[in-house]
Amino acid sequence: xxxxxxxxxxxxxxxASREFAESKITxxxxxxxxxxxxxxxxxxxxxxxxxxxxxxxxxxxxxxLGYTARLIALEEIARVSVATAMMLQVFALGIEPIILxxxxxxxxxxxxxxxxxxxxxxxxxxxxxxxxxxxxxxxxYYRDGDxxxxxxxxCFITNSHIADTLTVLAKDGESDDPRALATFIVEGGMAGFRxxxxxxxxxxxxxxxxxxxxxxCRVPKENLLGQDGKGMRVAMSAIGMVGRGGxxxxxxxxxxxxxxxxxxxxxxxxxxxxxxxxxxxxxNKLAEMxxxxxxxxxxGYRAASMQDQGMxxxxxxxxxxxxxxxxxxxxxxxxxxxHGGYGCMDEFAVTRYYRDAAVLxxxxxxxxxxxxxxxxxxxxxxxx
Amino acid sequence: MLRIVVCVKAVPDPKEAGRIRxxxxxRALVRADLPLVLNPLDKNAMEAALELKEQFDAHxxxxxxxxxxxxxxxxxxxxLGADQGYLLSDRALAGADAYATAYTxxxxxxxxxxxxxxxxGRASSDGSTExxxxxxxxxxxxxxxxMVKEIVECTGEWWKVKASLDNGYRVVxxxxxxxxxxxxxxxxxxxxxxxxxxxxxxxxxxxxGIDDLDVPEEAxxxxxxxxxxSEMTTRESKRDVEMISGTREEMAERLIQELADxxxxxxx
Ligand SMILES: Cc1cc2nc3c(=O)[nH]c(=O)nc-3n(C[C@H](O)[C@H](O)[C@H](O)COP(=O)(O)OP(=O)(O)OC[C@H]3O[C@@H](n4cnc5c(N)ncnc54)[C@H](O)[C@@H]3O)c2cc1C
Numbered sequence: 001x002x003x004x005x006x007x008x009x010x011x012x013x014x015x016a017s018r019e020f021a022e023s024k025i026t027x028x029x030x031x032x033x034x035x036x037x038x039x040x041x042x043x044x045x046x047x048x049x050x051x052x053x054x055x056x057x058x059x060x061x062x063x064x065l066g067y068t069a070r071l072i073a074l075e076e077i078a079r080v081s082v083a084t085a086m087m088l089q090v091f092a093l094g095i096e097p098i099i100l101x102x103x104x105x106x107x108x109x110x111x112x113x114x115x116x117x118x119x120x121x122x123x124x125x126x127x128x129x130x131x132x133x134x135x136x137x138x139x140x141y142y143r144d145g146d147x148x149x150x151x152x153x154x155c156f157i158t159n160s161h162i163a164d165t166l167t168v169l170a171k172d173g174e175s176d177d178p179r180a181l182a183t184f185i186v187e188g189g190m191a192g193f194r195x196x197x198x199x200x201x202x203x204x205x206x207x208x209x210x211x212x213x214x215x216x217c218r219v220p221k222e223n224l225l226g227q228d229g230k231g232m233r234v235a236m237s238a239i240g241m242v243g244r245g246g247x248x249x250x251x252x253x254x255x256x257x258x259x260x261x262x263x264x265x266x267x268x269x270x271x272x273x274x275x276x277x278x279x280x281x282x283x284n285k286l287a288e289m290x291x292x293x294x295x296x297x298x299x300g301y302r303a304a305s306m307q308d309q310g311m312x313x314x315x316x317x318x319x320x321x322x323x324x325x326x327x328x329x330x331x332x333x334x335x336x337x338x339h340g341g342y343g344c345m346d347e348f349a350v351t352r353y354y355r356d357a358a359v360l361x362x363x364x365x366x367x368x369x370x371x372x373x374x375x376x377x378x379x380x381x382x383x384x
Numbered sequence: 385m386l387r388i389v390v391c392v393k394a395v396p397d398p399k400e401a402g403r404i405r406x407x408x409x410x411r412a413l414v415r416a417d418l419p420l421v422l423n424p425l426d427k428n429a430m431e432a433a434l435e436l437k438e439q440f441d442a443h444x445x446x447x448x449x450x451x452x453x454x455x456x457x458x459x460x461x462x463x464l465g466a467d468q469g470y471l472l473s474d475r476a477l478a479g480a481d482a483y484a485t486a487y488t489x490x491x492x493x494x495x496x497x498x499x500x501x502x503x504x505g506r507a508s509s510d511g512s513t514e515x516x517x518x519x520x521x522x523x524x525x526x527x528x529x530x531m532v533k534e535i536v537e538c539t540g541e542w543w544k545v546k547a548s549l550d551n552g553y554r555v556v557x558x559x560x561x562x563x564x565x566x567x568x569x570x571x572x573x574x575x576x577x578x579x580x581x582x583x584x585x586x587x588x589x590x591x592x593g594i595d596d597l598d599v600p601e602e603a604x605x606x607x608x609x610x611x612x613x614s615e616m617t618t619r620e621s622k623r624d625v626e627m628i629s630g631t632r633e634e635m636a637e638r639l640i641q642e643l644a645d646x647x648x649x650x651x652x
Pocket of ligand 1: 123129131155359363366368372
């Protein structure tokens with residue numbers, strides 16, 4: 001029998017996450033919207049609430065609660081602030097390669113600080129040359145004695161200006177093989193590394209996205225993460241499950257917020273002497289939002305539960321990522337529509353949801369790319 | 385070691401209060417499909433107990449009477465930091481009024497073992513009688529201070545607390561063992577933490593029925609309840625809207641007059 005309900009413990013995790021989100025994050029949303037900057041208070045609060053520790057094993061100072069728990073927490077946080085959920089999702093994305101591929105020394109050095117929020121993580125793969133094609137990576141490295149020396153540029157990197165523990169994908173500059181890639185742990189303050197341009201996004205204001213520059217950045221050989229030549233595997237193992245799963249959490253939380261706001265507005269807005277929720281056209285929209293939210297949840301939690309069981313779930317996450325981010329974008333449009341003219345006014349949160357929804361698509365791979373992945377998956381047995 | 389028992393109740397989520405119905409025949413509250421949550425004022429009692437536990441070497445037990453799903457609020461208290469949970473659950477306990485509830489809880493406390501301090505919320509958000517605390521103290525034959533809003537001194541046998549009054553407060557000295565019922569002003573309850581939730585995995589909830597408590601069926605539940613609810617009605621809340629027109633000054637004048645006539649502005 002398949003049990004589709006949360007356990008008592010998962011219900012408590014949800015309650016804890018909701019209480020945290022509503023008490024610590026909601027009050028900071030206006031400030032984030034206005035400045036577009038990361039709120040230091042929120043980063044601190046996320047650390048205190050052990051939000052960064054969720055996926056880190058207990059032996060390295062984490063909670064070891066796993067990926068279903070993470071999805072529950074992300075959903076609740078995104079329900080009040082997608083920007084915060086995005087920031088948090090990429091902390092976990094930056095932590096994952098160290099959990100999966102770190103040496104014992106690397107795990108002991110980085111994970112305890114990452115669990116408390118004293119260290120902040122990210123993953124830097126995308127370059128101006130195209131995120132969908134990470135193999136075209138031009139950031140390069142060469143070996144020099146006991147060091148690796150990295151040069152190049154990364155763009156659209158979440159947490160670019162706040163992270164101090166970065167997994168960076170680079171290509172072996174001395175090899176002609178395009179697959180000769182490696183990942184390195186670059187630390188904030190290392191000579192030759194600096195964040196440069198900070199983006200102004202249409203949505204997710206309060207989550208930092210920007211550019212990184214590496215100019216002959218020297219990292220000790222101990223900071224090579226995984227094997228030299230196997231960098232794509234390191235990056236994609238993390239992005240395929242934790243990265244896509246994180247976007248599912250952002251999308252589900254946003255979708256929930258859209259539905260809640262729409263139900264409230266439709267029940268309160270009186271037209272023709274009655275709330276507009278009696279109109280079939282409005283009911284259609286509300287029902288559609290609910291149907292897609294439920295379907296998205298099932299897809300997301302299926303993948304997360306597989307991941308918790310140690311199974312490979314990157315394809316299932318691609319299905320869920322595609323479905324939930326597309327559905328959340330539709331839900332945001334419908335929520336704005338239901339609000340009529342108010343849906344264009346900043347006083348109504350749905351305007352923020354609409355802008356945030358626009359940012360859900362590309363992160364961790366576009367919807368087109370999710371389809372490429374799903375098609376590759378299902379066609380595999382037929383390939384000659 | 386200070387032994388504390390916090391009595392907690394699972395109540396229908398007050399946020400969903402609009403969905404509570406009254407059964408026209410039995411006059412009981414129909415709360416069937418409403419999610420159960422920890423009674424809000426019991427969170428203040430829990431917080432007080434947890435703060436005492438942080439301050440002293442204390443053992444904190446949580447006690448609840450309720451149907452099996454009420455176990456979730458006991459688990460929540462364990463996740464908040466209580467050491468041990470007790471759930472008094474039995475078909476025979478259903479329909480208890482405040483007295484039968486206090487009687488059952490008193491039996492539970494006696495079975496748990498001697499307590500130095502029993503903490504309760506001042507009232508539950510659904511029943512709202514404020515009787516369970518006082519009746520519990522009477523049955524246990526120990527002193528009680530109701531509506532405690534501050535614990536001023538908590539060392540030795542005699543504690544000093546501030547208790548709310550309608551227009552102020554009184555400072556009371558009370559000798560332990562005692563029952564305190566607490567108000568919202570006492571503290572800001574902490575919220576669940578992930579670590580606490582993990583720690584709760586290793587804590588136990590003991591469930592007792594009437595046989596374990598060694599109480600006769602007639603003394604508990606509906607049969608043991610001396611109060612009878614003769615009538616219960618839902619109060620309609622309606623909003624009357626009246627638009628005021630005129631110049632700004634006229635409108636302000638009218639508004640003040642209307643508010644004063646309705647008794648919202650006092651003359652003092
Ligand atoms: C808010 C935000 C945060 C991000 N955070 C990070 C981060 O932390 N780390 C990181 O490394 N990257 C990050 N990214 C980058 C993200 O992964 C890329 O934006 C994404 O992979 C798309 O790459 P691109 O923007 O270069 O678009 P392109 O790859 O240039 O794509 C352009 C268009 O071509 C389509 N396309 C491309 N290839 C195919 C194909 N094979 N078939 C069909 N259509 C195709 C795409 O779907 C898209 O419509 C972030 C992006 C955003 C917006």
